[in-house]
Amino acid sequence: MPLQIVFKPHLLQFKTEAGTSRGVLTQKTSWILKITDSEQPGVVGYGECGPLPGLSIDDIPDFKEQLTSVCELFNSLDLEVYPFNLAIILEQLVPEHLPSVRFGIEMALLDFMSGGRRVLYKNPFSCAEKGxxxxxxxxxxxxxxxxxxxxxxxxxxxxxxxxxxxxxxxxxxxxxxxxxxxxxxxxxxxxxxxxxxxxxxxxxxxxxxxxxxxxxxxxxxxxxxxxxxxxxxxxxxxxxxxxxxxxxxxxxxxxxxxxxxxxxxxxxxxxxxxxxxxxxxxxxxxxxxxxxxxxxxxxxxxxxxxxxxxxxxxxxxxxxxxxxxxxxxxxxxxxxxxxxxxxxxxxxxxxxxxxxxxx
CATH class of the missing domain: 3.20.20.120 (Enolase-like C-terminal domain)
Known part of the structure; x- marks a missing residue:
């Protein structure tokens, strides 16, 4: 079976108000992506799309609809991902005006390829050897x-x-x-x-x-x-x-x-x-x-x-x-x-x- 992607919103609540010159934040929505393949049960790749209010170019009113469209296209393409075709998938799948979506899908695919263990890159940090x-x-x-x-x-x-x-x-x-x-x-x-x-x-x-x-x-x-x-x-x-x-x-x-x-x-x-x-x-x-x-x-x-x-x-x-x-x-x-x-x-x-x- 090809890869399949689903998502849901997660409303993050700040412990205290976060003030910047663009205003004060008390909460922020991130969209959590999940990539699976029925032929690899138990392997789940997670990603996060989190446009920043007032700053991200994809902080747009119809963000959910556009994310839905990208995910529907992803699910229709019978995709398999490898290190050599990751960049091609991202380039052809996600429009430039949705940078956080591209990042979220890239993150989820990297996680999936690594076995769904949340270790996207093996290095001294992820191996708990160096901060x-x-x-x-x-x-x-x-x-x-x-x-x-x-x-x-x-x-x-x-x-x-x-x-x-x-x-x-x-x-x-x-x-x-x-x-x-x-x-x-x-x-x-x-x-x-x-x-x-x-x-x-x-x-x-x-x-x-x-x-x-x-x-x-x-x-x-x-x-x-x-x-x-x-x-x-x-x-x-x-x-x-x-x-x-x-x-x-x-x-x-x-x-x-x-x-x-x-x-x-x-x-x-x-x-x-x-x-x-x-x-x-x-x-x-x-x-x-x-x-x-x-x-x-x-x-x-x-x-x-x-x-x-x-x-x-x-x-x-x-x-x-x-x-x-x-x-x-x-x-x-x-x-x-x-x-x-x-x-x-x-x-x-x-x-x-x-x-x-x-x-």
């Missing part, structure tokens, strides 16, 4: 709330903190950074900030100068995506190294990826497989970045533990020394149980128990 260094994420909130988050992340052993900026009063955000730097110099605690495109063109230079006082590692997406001349100028002149994030969303052609990075020449890029169209596209970004001497790290995009596990295992293939952004597993009250845990600022596999996916 992945992470940054601790500080969400936007009140001044007091953000200071409280900082203390919590430091207590968890994180040596790199990433703080969302651009929503509360800028002077208060600077005070939070100042309070960290008064206690911890850059050699002890690395600080990243993420503006999510919140700075206006006429204020970006001054705000970047104000931030530079605190010896920051980088700032993600200081201005809105699509302003390539402005972003190129900021990357060349900013006293805080710039990392592109939203700038990469919606670009799937290899030549366009190369042209973008060559034009802007950012010090860093940040890769979210859910938003970029999966691992095949993420690998292209990495290859281009390496050619252009651009550093990179990988970040989850509010996936459940199903998606986070796949992204973490993919990330571990590269042995990238920079702290990664893989902390979404702790955000939800109703996440799927998994073998992943955070220990001393690292994501560890094989420590927290068995998988619990009731689907």
């Amino acid at each position: 992945i260094l992470m940054n601790g994420l500080i969400w936007m909130g009140s001044y007091e709330n953000m200071l409280e988050q900082v203390e919590h992340k430091l207590a968890q052993g994180f040596s790199t903190l990433k703080m969302k900026v651009g929503a509360i009063d800028f002077e208060k955000e600077l005070r939070i950074l100042e309070s960290i730097r008064e206690r911890f110099p850059a050699k002890d605690i690395t600080l990243r900030v993420d503006a999510n495109g919140a700075f206006h063109a006429d204020e970006a230079d001054e705000k970047l100068k104000s931030l530079a006082v605190y010896d920051l590692h980088s700032i993600e997406q200081p201005v809105k995506a699509g302003q390539h001349e402005l972003m190129s100028q900021l990357c060349a002149t900013s006293p805080v190294p710039v990392a592109l994030d939203e700038e990469l969303i919606g670009i799937f052609d290899y030549r366009k990826k190369f042209a973008l990075l060559k034009k802007i020449q950012p010090p860093f890029i940040i890769l979210k497989p859910t938003l970029l169209g999966g691992f095949q596209h993420t690998m292209e970004w990495i290859e281009i970045a390496n050619r252009l001497k651009i550093s990179w790290w990988i970040t989850s995009a509010l996936e459940s533990n199903i998606g986070l596990n796949a992204i973490a295992q993919f990330t571990a293939n590269y042995n990238n020394p920079l702290p990664q952004g893989l902390g979404t597993g702790q955000l939800y009250t109703n996440n799927f149980t998994s073998p992943m845990a955070i220990v001393d600022g690292e994501l560890i596999y094989g420590q927290a128990g068995e998988w619990g996916i009731n689907y």
